[in-house]
Amino acid sequence: PPTHTSTAADSHKMVLAELGQRITSALRNMHNSSVIDPEVLDNLLKEISNALMAADVNLKMVLQVRNSIKKSVNMEDMAAGISKRRAIQKAVFDELCKLLDPGKKPFEPAKGKSNVVMFVGLQGSGKTTTISKLAYRYKRKGWRTCLVCADTFRAGAFDQLKQNATKCKIPFYGSYTETDPVKLAQDGVKQFREEGYELILVDTSGRHKQEAELFEEMLQVSQVVQPDNIVFVMDGSIGQAAFDQATAFKSTVAVGAVIITKMDGHAKGGGALAAVAATQSPIVYLGTGEHMDDLEQFNPQSFVSKLLGMGDMRGLLEAVQDAVPQEAQPELIKRITEGQFTLRDMYEQFANILKMGPLDKMMEMLPGMQGLVKSSPGVDSSQKVKNYMCIMDSMTAEELDDSRVLYSKTSRDSRMLRIARGSGRSLREVNELLEQFKHFEKMMKKMKGLKVGKSGNIAPQNMNKMAQMIPPHIMKQMGGPGALQNMMKSMGNMGKGGGAGGFPDLSSMMGAFGGK
Numbered sequence: 001p002p003t004h005t006s007t008a009a010d011s012h013k014m015v016l017a018e019l020g021q022r023i024t025s026a027l028r029n030m031h032n033s034s035v036i037d038p039e040v041l042d043n044l045l046k047e048i049s050n051a052l053m054a055a056d057v058n059l060k061m062v063l064q065v066r067n068s069i070k071k072s073v074n075m076e077d078m079a080a081g082i083s084k085r086r087a088i089q090k091a092v093f094d095e096l097c098k099l100l101d102p103g104k105k106p107f108e109p110a111k112g113k114s115n116v117v118m119f120v121g122l123q124g125s126g127k128t129t130t131i132s133k134l135a136y137r138y139k140r141k142g143w144r145t146c147l148v149c150a151d152t153f154r155a156g157a158f159d160q161l162k163q164n165a166t167k168c169k170i171p172f173y174g175s176y177t178e179t180d181p182v183k184l185a186q187d188g189v190k191q192f193r194e195e196g197y198e199l200i201l202v203d204t205s206g207r208h209k210q211e212a213e214l215f216e217e218m219l220q221v222s223q224v225v226q227p228d229n230i231v232f233v234m235d236g237s238i239g240q241a242a243f244d245q246a247t248a249f250k251s252t253v254a255v256g257a258v259i260i261t262k263m264d265g266h267a268k269g270g271g272a273l274a275a276v277a278a279t280q281s282p283i284v285y286l287g288t289g290e291h292m293d294d295l296e297q298f299n300p301q302s303f304v305s306k307l308l309g310m311g312d313m314r315g316l317l318e319a320v321q322d323a324v325p326q327e328a329q330p331e332l333i334k335r336i337t338e339g340q341f342t343l344r345d346m347y348e349q350f351a352n353i354l355k356m357g358p359l360d361k362m363m364e365m366l367p368g369m370q371g372l373v374k375s376s377p378g379v380d381s382s383q384k385v386k387n388y389m390c391i392m393d394s395m396t397a398e399e400l401d402d403s404r405v406l407y408s409k410t411s412r413d414s415r416m417l418r419i420a421r422g423s424g425r426s427l428r429e430v431n432e433l434l435e436q437f438k439h440f441e442k443m444m445k446k447m448k449g450l451k452v453g454k455s456g457n458i459a460p461q462n463m464n465k466m467a468q469m470i471p472p473h474i475m476k477q478m479g480g481p482g483a484l485q486n487m488m489k490s491m492g493n494m495g496k497g498g499g500a501g502g503f504p505d506l507s508s509m510m511g512a513f514g515g516k
Contacts, residue, residue, distance in 0.1 A: 018054075018055075019051055019052070019054070019055045019270050019307065020306075020307040020308060022047065022048075022050070022051035022054070023047075023048055023051050023092070023096075023307070023308060024308055025047070026043075026044050026047035026048055026051070027044070027088075027089055027092065027308070029043070029044070029047075030043075030044045030085065030088060031085050036075075036084040036085060036088070037075070038075060041070070041073065041075070041088065044088065044092075045066050045069060045070065048065070048066070048069075048092065049062050049063075049065075049066050052065065052270065052274075055270030055271055056239030056240050056270065056271025056272075057099070057240065057270055057271045057274045058240045058243070058271065058274065058275065058278075061099060061274050061278065064099075065095045065096070065098075065099055068091075068095045068098070069088075069091045069092060069095050072091045072094070072095075073087055073088050073091050093304055093305075093308065096304045096307070097300045097301050097304050098300075099274050099277065100273050100274060100277050100283075100300040100303060100304065101277060101300040102276070102277045102278075102279070102280045102281055102282050102283070103280065104280050104281070104282050105282065106229075106256065106257045106282035106284045107228060107229035107256045107257060109138075109143075109198070109199055109228070109229075111143065111198060112198065113198065114192070114193045114196070114197060114198060114200060115198060115199050115200065115228050115229070116189055116193075116200045116202065116225055116226065116227045116228050116229075117134075117199065117200070117201050117202070117227060117228065117229045117230075117231055118185075118202045118204060118221065118222060118225060118227040118229070118230045118231070119131050119201065119202065119203050119204060119230075119231050119233055120204055120206075120218050120230060120231070120232055120233070120249060120253065120255070121206055121232055121233035121234060121249075122206050122207060122214075122234075122235070122245070123153075123154060123205075123206035123207055124206070124235065125206065125233045125234055125235045125261055126233060126235065126261035126262060126287055127203060127204075127206055127233040128151070128157060128160050128161050128164070128203055129160075129164065129261075129287070129290065130233050130259055130261055130285075130287055130295070131147060131161070131201050131203045131233075132147065132161065132164035132165065132168060132170075132292065133287070133292050133293075133294065133295040134201060134259075134285070134295065135147055135165070135168065135170050135199070135201050136168040136170065136292045137295055138199050139168065139169075139170055140355070143198050143199050144196065144197045144198045144199070145170055145197065145198070145199040145200075145201065146170060146171040146172065146173070146192045146197045146199070146200055146201070147161055147164075147165050147170060147171070147172040147173070147201050147203065148172070148173045148174070148184070148185060148188030148189060148192070148200060148201065148202045148203065149161045149162075149172065149173065149174030149184070149188075149203050150181040150182075150184045150185035150188070150202055150203060150204050150205070150221055151181065151203050151204060151205045151206070152178070152179050152180070152181045152184065152205060153181075153205035153206070153207070154205065154206065157203070157205075158174040158175070158176065161174060161203055162174065164292075167292075168292060171192070171197070173187070173188035173191060173192065174188070181204065181205055181217060181221060182217070182220045182221055182224055185202050185204070185221045185224060185225050186224040186225060188200075188202070189202065189225045202221070202225060202227065204217070204218060204221055205217060215252040215253075218252060218253050219252060219253060222253050222254075229256040229257060230253050230254055230255050230256055230257075231255075231256070231257045231258070231259055231284070232246060232249050232250075232255045232257070232258045232259075232281070233258075233259050233261060234246065234258060234259070234260055234261065234272070234276070235260075235261055235262050236260040236261060236262045236263045236272040236273075236286075236287075237262050237272075238272060239271035239272055239275070240271040240272070240274070240275045241275070242260075242271070242272040242275040242276050243275035243276070243278055243279060246258060246275070246276050246279045246281055247279055250279060250281065255281055256282070257281065257282050257283075257284040258276050258281045258282065258283050258284065259283070259284060259285045259286070259287065259295075260272055260273065260276065260283060260285075260286050260287065260298075261286075261287035262287060263286045263287060263288050273303075277300075283298045284297070284298055285297055285298055286298050340444070341440060341441050341444035341445075342400060342401050342402070342403065343392055343395065343399065343400045343401075343403050343437055344400040344401055346392075346437055346440055347389060347392045347400065350385050350388060350389050351389070353382075353385060354382055354385060354386070354389075387425060387429060388433050388436070390423045390424070390425060391419060391420075391423045391425050391429065391430055391433050392433070393422075393423065394418070394419045394422030394423040395419055399415070399419075403434075403437060403441075406434065416430050416431070
């Protein structure tokens with residue numbers, strides 16, 4: 001596959017960045033106006049309309065958004081004391097969400113049984129890469145996933161799927177000699193059903209255009225494998241033309257969900273999103289690059305929130321809950337609130353952070369933090385954390401549980417040299433890790449006595465204490481203590497009792513970034 005060159009700051013280049021900047025800039029101009037009158041609202045709506053049209057959103061939809069915002073913000077009837085600025089901003093947010101919401105819930109696979117999902121789409125849409133990404137995503141969540149290659153039309157399709165599956169250690173089924181895609185799909189699904197796999201993903205043939213043979217083959221494969229869901233994979237660069245393409249596929253097979261790919265570098269991505277939503281097909285994921293991690297779950301509210309630079313607390317909380325073992329949470333919170341923190345604790349926190357996905361993607365979910373962690377083109381933003389963990393793997397149990405032995409004058413040099421050699425890292429990196437640990441330890445000592453509820457919620461009187469732990473430059477970027485309070489409140493509200501793991505991991509992340 002082509003080399004992935006997008007960085008954290010531009011992972012939604014032209015989709016999130018360009019469109020988001022233009023709408024955010026228009027809202028900022030509105031906020032800076034001394035008086036909010038109909039003329040200011042008209043200027044804002046004109047800017048938002050131009051931004052949406054530049055993203056190839058259909059003109060009819062743009063006019064609908066504009067009229068709906070104007071209708072919901074009736075300045076003459078607005079009660080005294082209501083903030084016009086806030087009302088307008090809320091209306092913009094709500095209407096953008098409506099534009100991208102098909103109003104239909106997607107299929108959710110059930111754990112403990114075999115779920116068959118069939119993938120369809122035109123050739124070149126990124127179907128084979130996408131099916132591998134989805135299998136990898138569910139595998140990381142603890143599902144038994146597998147892949148079936150029923151694409152006999154494109155030369156190299158099986159090789160590509162086999163390569164991706166091998167890299168991700170996912171079982172696969174396919175053949176170099178069998179030319180009947182229907183038989184391949186039937187045999188593969190039958191085998192994996194018998195073996196008790198929970199998520200069986202079937203890759204089907206694509207064509208260069210919507211040909212009759214493609215639809216006929218899709219129909220035959222669908223009839224023999226009886227999928228629980230059919231996912232249509234579509235190239236986001238086609239913009240509003242997505243409406244016709246999605247409609248054509250839906251009229252042949254029961255498309256239950258859509259994944260839009262190539263959202264990392266095209267101006268028309270916004271148009272594609274709006275067009276697909278108009279077909280009432282739930283968009284479930286966005287492909288944002290070539291890495292196996294570059295598949296983002298789509299939620300209209302979260303998408304618009306990130307679009308406007310407001311972060312995505314829902315996505316962050318879900319990532320934390322997926323990563324942190326429930327049974328480890330109460331003990332961890334107890335130790336941290338007692339001010340205890342060892343290298344072993346730091347190792348466990350790093351392991352949890354890595355389970356959550358690339359660091360740059362996690363930071364995008366925090367309000368005002370987009371672009372804070374920047375990775376070089378083609379470089380894994382989590383590599384430094386992996387290097388630190390490699391160094392800690394070379395430490396003894398005594399060193400991990402009591403870091404004071406590493407600072408002993410009599411044995412410091414020999415210990416450092418042994419750790420560096422054992423991990424294959426430099427002495428400079430070992431020292432860098434220990435400096436990082438000192439920063440963590442100092443931060444955790446400040447947390448001593450912090451009141452954390454059973455659900456992981458922070459008591460309001462402790463918010464100032466928590467604010468002091470975050471480096472000033474990061475606190476400023478987040479929008480100050482008030483923004484931190486709102487963020488923790490959001491996590492508490494969305495956690496529904498699952499926030500216990502969210503709090504320590506979030507603080508760990510901030511400590512890691514602040515210490516660099």
